[in-house]
Amino acid sequence: MTVSYRLSEIVAQLGGRVLGDASVRIAQIATLENAQLDQISFLTNSKYRAQLASTQAGAVILSEAEADATGLPRIISDNPYAYFAKVSALLNPLPAASPGIHPSAVIGAGAKIEATASIAATAVIGAGATIGAFSMVGEGCCIGENVVIGSHARLYPRVVIYRDCVLGDNLVAHSGGVIGADGFGFAMDEGHWIKVPQIGRVVIGNDVEIGANTSIDRGALNDTVIEDGVKLDNQIQIAHNVHIGAHTAIAGCVGIAGSTTIGRYCRIGGSAGILGHLHIADHVEIAAFTLIGKSIREAGSYAGIFPFSKAEDWRKHSVHIRHLDELAERIKTLEKQLKSLSAES
Amino acid sequence: MTVSYRLSEIVAQLGGRVLGDASVRIAQIATLENAQLDQISFLTNSKYRAQLASTQAGAVILSEAEADATGLPRIISDNPYAYFAKVSALLNPLPAASPGIHPSAVIGAGAKIEATASIAATAVIGAGATIGAFSMVGEGCCIGENVVIGSHARLYPRVVIYRDCVLGDNLVAHSGGVIGADGFGFAMDEGHWIKVPQIGRVVIGNDVEIGANTSIDRGALNDTVIEDGVKLDNQIQIAHNVHIGAHTAIAGCVGIAGSTTIGRYCRIGGSAGILGHLHIADHVEIAAFTLIGKSIREAGSYAGIFPFSKAEDWRKHSVHIRHLDELAERIKTLEKQLKSLSAES
């Protein structure tokens, strides 16, 4: 039972226009290299342009600029990559769970679960928690007391949400995510660390996606806040009282220290880090593997990566890092000496 | 049902002294900026001193040095940050689970669970495991065979502890923590990796906190050891046979390779790394994002971070990293030439 659509039906739903035979029927989306006759492909990166000539796809999605780059049936769109995403969603509807509560799930007193929501096997819903309409809570999820989850959320198996956190509509949370654990706050007192109670919450807007094994800590006093449309990849650590602006996207393994504020529409590369108590402006791009150690007030791209090389070259060059100040001094000395020598001669 | 205390009652319990009206009643703790009349605030960072004048707090916690910085009712303490932590704990007692075993929990043969302990829904306790007095095992936790957990431990949902590990009193373990998985040990044998059985345990002292999604591997032959009072943030990786000294604090995303020994009272910044088989002295501070590649014998602060800049500047400057040795040679050559030129003239 495969879904399939004619090109004419696709543009009727998603916009864009067809060039060539609009009656071609499409059942799946694939790369130019792998696509077959009942599949549609796309060109969003000019480096794959050569594959357009040899593709077996039944149709392709192209930008206006590439409209004449093939004779294949094609859909022309202003934004072929977004169009591809929409066509793929059309052809690959996510499996819907049937509404209701699995008998092995454990539901706390006073939990409010919408009739259209689905609670999978072995999930645990805390007392007083709210699960919105059409939301799916996966196997083994643990939803704490008084948590609020909006509608159309999709929690994959084994997500944990600690008590009192609030999450918006259309949440996607992948397995292993931990939302609302204690922030890392301790005060040193006579040789022992005393725990600082973490009494804030995590508050998450609408249309947020949270990757596998990502952690978002609750606030120490105020809340940790993730605004609408934020996308977080896997293995990310968001410390207490961080505030992430709307539509910011953060790649895997990033760590963000406490009380840092990140603007809207930022893009942060994998394994990057941001120290605590900083402000990052809107529309900032941070390269992978870069540590941001002070606030960034201006939109733009930032980087700080040690360039790799063959290990023996790295050893040869990196020893000088520990002597850069002397090297700089020696250059200054040379400049002075040369100046006085030039003056003499 | 909110707890509230007069300042006089607070100092009776926690020490310090009151200046101003000691009968003021306090129900919560908050930042200077957000505090309301029934809340107490604190000044632990002089950069917030200006907020002291405008705060709406009913009282504040100050150091001796700041004792006269406000006319508000105030508690004076030698260590305002630790005092704040204690007041917050007083005002925000952690919810206690009721003792007993949830009917959906699965308890192995011969497990010894103290009557005051609480085992939450869907938790699994292995055969022969011991759970100490007043300890709480959260939903979905999996406690392996013969594990020993001390008293007053608090395991949040979905902590896994592999068989035979031993954990002390007052443990706090956050969701997603995995304690006692196999260390990463393989021997190459004719083109195939052979697994080295990991027969050590993880042994954890008292008063340890383990963050969300943190992993601590069991030892290969001997044990992996975490001493008393160690605090571990989220997303940390502790490899087999690591030994972490008492009261050391490690921030998120740190990785520590096998058989490394870390001293007492160290502080390790986020996303730092320490290679294997090293020794780190007591009282060492390691900056975020720093890789420690050899042993540190002396207390102090250490760092190794590539400074970030605008991406175009980074490109311009970082290319020279791969030529530092040539640059150093050219400086040496210049020095020689200049010397011989000076000698000539």
Add this chain to the structure above:
Amino acid sequence: MTVSYRLSEIVAQLGGRVLGDASVRIAQIATLENAQLDQISFLTNSKYRAQLASTQAGAVILSEAEADATGLPRIISDNPYAYFAKVSALLNPLPAASPGIHPSAVIGAGAKIEATASIAATAVIGAGATIGAFSMVGEGCCIGENVVIGSHARLYPRVVIYRDCVLGDNLVAHSGGVIGADGFGFAMDEGHWIKVPQIGRVVIGNDVEIGANTSIDRGALNDTVIEDGVKLDNQIQIAHNVHIGAHTAIAGCVGIAGSTTIGRYCRIGGSAGILGHLHIADHVEIAAFTLIGKSIREAGSYAGIFPFSKAEDWRKHSVHIRHLDELAERIKTLEKQLKSLSAES
């Protein structure tokens, strides 16, 4: 009930030859420093050679080159480290779970579970999934619909495998592992991120080990592929459409971005990173903490680590990183000036 073997029995099973008393009985393996009379030890690193003289071990495993380094009963092997691994496996057989399905496990319609397989308490097996012979699915694991797991697999508690993924024989998957979550794919469309459906799978070969809290994302269109014999440590992030060649070993906290292909027999150090859409040749070694930002066509060792130092030295030297281009210019200027000055004189 301890297993024990005579040296003669060990070599009969594992090869190698005995020097000295072959009737010595061995019950466990230990380091030279800790071994007792009924234990065997080994020397695989010449830096521990001094311990050979003082060890209390009843026997040792040595290379041909060290065959006469002690008078203790000893087994001589071409590869003492691999031999040690095999002896340890002999002496420490993994506990086998009894076949069958725990009554608290939840089994989906049409799941095919071999009679010799074991499904632990609170595990959830999705509809249509296949669990091979002698495989063990630990407590709280969630196996998605139509997942295929080969024989002799060992899944520790709380592994999640998303639907349709395929995993080979002899898999070892540690707790917290998440296999098959959505890759991080979004298209920006008029100020909003649109999700790109992730319709590929994760396909994993035989003899693979996956560490605790490691994530492997499913492919966007094609599959993410992990070939035979790959060993992955803890806290690793493998993005969508990555392809990892056979027998490659990756240490903890590594992140690999989307669509990158890694060769066979590579070794990647802890917290390293590899950007997306790259090709890494076979037999490449990447140092810990190194970011690989372009393809590597040639076998060998590669590194890119900022060397650490005392924090005050780091501050002094690292400021020059942001001025390397000026320093290089000043050297060039000096060279020109000196040349013209030499020409003059």
